[in-house]
Amino acid sequence: MKKADIIAGIIGILIGTYAIVEGTRMPTDAIMKIGPSFFPILLASFLILFSVILILNAFLGRSKGEVTPWNIADKGVQRGLITLIAGTVYCVLMAPLGFIISSILFLVYMMWMLGNRKPLTLATAPPIITISTWLLFEKVLNLSLPPGLLENLI
Amino acid sequence: MDFNWDLLISSYAAVFNFDILLMIVIGTTAGIAGGALPGLTATMGIALLVPLTFGRPPVESIAMLMGIYCGAMYGGAISAILIRTPGTPAAAATVMEGYPMARRGEAGRAMAMALFASFFGGVFGALVMTFASPIISSFALEFGPVEYFALAIFGLSVVVSISGRSLIKGMMAAFFGLLICTMGFDPISGFPRYTFGLVEMMEGPPFIPTLIGLFAVAEVFNEVQKSGQVKQIKAKLDQYLPSWSDIKYCFKELIRSSVIGSFMGAIPGVGCDIAAFIAYGEAKRASKRPEEYGNGAIEGLAASECANNACSCGSMIPLLSLGVPGDAATAVLLGAFVIQGLQPGPMMYKDNIDIVYQILASIMLAQFAMQIIGMAGIQLFARVVLVDRKILTPTIFVLCMVGAYAMRSNIFDVYTTLFFGITGYMMMRYDFPLSPILLAMILGPMAEANLRRAMVISSGDPAILVSRPLAVILMVLAVLSMIFAVRGHRKVEARLAALGEQLANITEGEDEEGEEEKED
Numbered sequence: 077m078k079k080a081d082i083i084a085g086i087i088g089i090l091i092g093t094y095a096i097v098e099g100t101r102m103p104t105d106a107i108m109k110i111g112p113s114f115f116p117i118l119l120a121s122f123l124i125l126f127s128v129i130l131i132l133n134a135f136l137g138r139s140k141g142e143v144t145p146w147n148i149a150d151k152g153v154q155r156g157l158i159t160l161i162a163g164t165v166y167c168v169l170m171a172p173l174g175f176i177i178s179s180i181l182f183l184v185y186m187m188w189m190l191g192n193r194k195p196l197t198l199a200t201a202p203p204i205i206t207i208s209t210w211l212l213f214e215k216v217l218n219l220s221l222p223p224g225l226l227e228n229l230i
Numbered sequence: 231m232d233f234n235w236d237l238l239i240s241s242y243a244a245v246f247n248f249d250i251l252l253m254i255v256i257g258t259t260a261g262i263a264g265g266a267l268p269g270l271t272a273t274m275g276i277a278l279l280v281p282l283t284f285g286r287p288p289v290e291s292i293a294m295l296m297g298i299y300c301g302a303m304y305g306g307a308i309s310a311i312l313i314r315t316p317g318t319p320a321a322a323a324t325v326m327e328g329y330p331m332a333r334r335g336e337a338g339r340a341m342a343m344a345l346f347a348s349f350f351g352g353v354f355g356a357l358v359m360t361f362a363s364p365i366i367s368s369f370a371l372e373f374g375p376v377e378y379f380a381l382a383i384f385g386l387s388v389v390v391s392i393s394g395r396s397l398i399k400g401m402m403a404a405f406f407g408l409l410i411c412t413m414g415f416d417p418i419s420g421f422p423r424y425t426f427g428l429v430e431m432m433e434g435p436p437f438i439p440t441l442i443g444l445f446a447v448a449e450v451f452n453e454v455q456k457s458g459q460v461k462q463i464k465a466k467l468d469q470y471l472p473s474w475s476d477i478k479y480c481f482k483e484l485i486r487s488s489v490i491g492s493f494m495g496a497i498p499g500v501g502c503d504i505a506a507f508i509a510y511g512e513a514k515r516a517s518k519r520p521e522e523y524g525n526g527a528i529e530g531l532a533a534s535e536c537a538n539n540a541c542s543c544g545s546m547i548p549l550l551s552l553g554v555p556g557d558a559a560t561a562v563l564l565g566a567f568v569i570q571g572l573q574p575g576p577m578m579y580k581d582n583i584d585i586v587y588q589i590l591a592s593i594m595l596a597q598f599a600m601q602i603i604g605m606a607g608i609q610l611f612a613r614v615v616l617v618d619r620k621i622l623t624p625t626i627f628v629l630c631m632v633g634a635y636a637m638r639s640n641i642f643d644v645y646t647t648l649f650f651g652i653t654g655y656m657m658m659r660y661d662f663p664l665s666p667i668l669l670a671m672i673l674g675p676m677a678e679a680n681l682r683r684a685m686v687i688s689s690g691d692p693a694i695l696v697s698r699p700l701a702v703i704l705m706v707l708a709v710l711s712m713i714f715a716v717r718g719h720r721k722v723e724a725r726l727a728a729l730g731e732q733l734a735n736i737t738e739g740e741d742e743e744g745e746e747e748k749e750d
Contacts, residue, residue, distance in 0.1 A: 080660045081660075084399075084402075084660055084662070088402055088406070091406065091409065092409075095409055095412075095424070098423075098424060099423075102421060102423065103419075103421060110682065110685055110690065111416075111419065111421075112416035112418070112419050112421040112423055113423075114682075115412055115678045115681070115682075116409060116412040116423065116424070119405050119408045119409050119412065120405075120409060122401075122405045123402060123405040123406060123409060126398050126401045126402045126405065127402060129398050130398050130399065130402065133398065152454075152455035152456065153455065155454045155455055156451055156452075156454055156455045156655075159450070159451060159454045159627075160451060160652065163447075163450075163451075163627060163648060163651075164648060166627075166628075166631070167631060167644050167645060167647075167648050170631065170635075170641065170644060171641045175632070175635075179628050182624065182627075182628065183624050183625065183628065186623070186624035186627070187620055187621055187624060190454065190619075190620040190623065190624070191620055192618065192620040192621065197621070201621055205621075205625050205628070206628070209628065209629065209632055213632060213636055217282065217284070217285050217636070218285055219281075219284060219285060219636040219637075219639075220636075220639050221632060221635060221636070222635070222641065
């Protein structure tokens with residue numbers, strides 16, 4: 077936990093510092109005394125303060141909790157990382173390919189990856205889930221989803 | 231003060247409309263199913279279902295949200311009883327009695343009692359809430375910028391009580407959340423801040439995508455790491471209502487837990503999980519046979535379920551009157567209200583008391599819907615618990631992205647959801663609480679805009695902040711709530727540790743029989 081707390085503290089300090097540096101470039105307000113930068117700079121200062129306390133606590137051995145370290149050999153960690161990458165690819169492809177195609181591909185891949193290898197389920201579940209979601213949003217709720225490649229068909 | 235019966239009756243009458251009743255039924259059904267699905271918490275369920283309410287008029291969507299909220303509270307008990315996984319944190323105490331009962335072959339009895347206790351607590355809480363409203367509305371004084379600023383500070387002080395194990399991390403999460411909501415146009419001068427040159431960021435980070443990212447996508451990343459199948463207890467669910475002798479036996483607990491639940495709910499910052507535990511603890515203390523607790527004491531189950539539903543109604547009081555949520559689920563609900571153009575807070579009781587009554591009426595009807603749907607669908611909901619996670623988890627991810635995209639039809643919102651999903655997952659992994667971010671995103675803009683407005687009024691003199699008595703009271707309350715929360719924190723931690731051990735004991739006993747494979 078100690079190392080994790082120190083890294084988290086450093087990230088907090090970096091975010092706070094960025095907010096303050098950007099804040100100083102904002103225009104000041106002569107009449108109201110406090111301009112657009114007042115609130116963010118105040119908040120960023122507190123963020124830095126608590127980040128420093130977190131780091132100090134870590135050095136003083138007062139970190140709480142346990143964190144299992146990242147272990148790439150661990151199946152769970154691998155699944156987590158693969159999901160993260162697959163999810164990102166899915167989001168990027170959603171606009172060009174369209175909701176229906178990208179979702180079916182994503183669902184098939186994810187189900188297969190999580191260990192569902194039954195051909196029948198892989199062939200039926202993703203299209204059923206995708207198309208019923210599409211119908212619910214497009215037809216019942218009148219909210220549009222990205223059509224992508226199927227733009228002329230649907 | 232006089233109770234306005236006419237308004238109450240007309241508000242109830244307004245809710246008896248086909249569209250609204252339908253929304254309550256849909257919401258309650260979705261809520262029970264969502265609460266029962268393992269790996270889908272009530273908070274996550276609400277966040278996922280909020281997009282379904284976008285296109286609906288406010289009263290209909292709020293009716294649906296109330297249905298989801300109340301349904302999910304009961305739904306959590308189903309997975310607690312059948313697979314020893316509380317669907318909501320508030321159902322954790324239910325596991326301790328419900329699961330041993332199910333193992334004894336009394337799953338039907340436990341489910342019937344859980345449903346009835348939820349219904350009883352819910353109706354009790356809704357009544358308390360209805361009759362407490364005029365008292366609150368008489369408090370709806372002239373709220374100016376200074377009071378609003380103080381109210382936001384008070385709401386933020388609640389952060390401490392919802393920040394989980396580490397206060398420092400809770401504070402960091404809150405200030406991170408507050409910083410996030412300073413992105414976009416400055417509320418007074420209109421200067422664009424921290425937009426990274428993106429047009430989409432001009433109005434700040436979109437709320438619903440952020441919420442879905444933090445509370446649903448993050449959970450998906452967490453969920454795929456677990457593997458193994460949960461085994462359900464095979465049981466005949468042939469009981470729809472608890473027997474008369476069970477009701478008589480638990481009646482004292484039902485009343486006591488309803489009172490505890492409603493009262494705890496009305497305190498800002500006290501979540502339903504805490505209420506359920508206190509009610510459960512009190513039931514055990516008052517019991518003549520405390521040794522039965524932990525081995526399937528039906529009155530313990532009744533106490534826990536009754537209190538968490540009473541609390542979910544009671545927590546509407548601070549939510550609607552102050553705009554301060556008690557836990558993550560109500561915080562998401564608050565966000566959903568804001569999306570519908572309703573700003574809960576003192577002004578709502580002053581200007582929109584009719585909507586307040588309609589919300590109360592919806593909650594009351596949602597309890598009846600819950601009892602009826604819960605009885606009718608008991609076999610179905612018991613099966614929901616068994617849905618294959620290999621299909622469910624990726625589907626939730628798809629639904630998250632759809633929900634994020636649907637509101638503005640903008641792919642940028644999908645990326646925002648993904649970003650906050652990853653951020654939320656990393657934060658969860660390293661023990662940072664997520665609810666303070668949400669609370670900060672709701673209360674932050676209110677705090678800043680009103681602070682700045684107050685400063686404009688006083689031409690920059692900060693003394694204005696202590697010039698109004700109500701504002702001073704709120705700030706003092708904020709400080710007091712911080713102090714009490716810090717002091718209470720250790721006690722809560724000790725209690726949680728004790729509970730964790732108890733749960734572990736139940737689990738161990740089970741694992742010896744080799745009924746469950748779990749490899750987190």
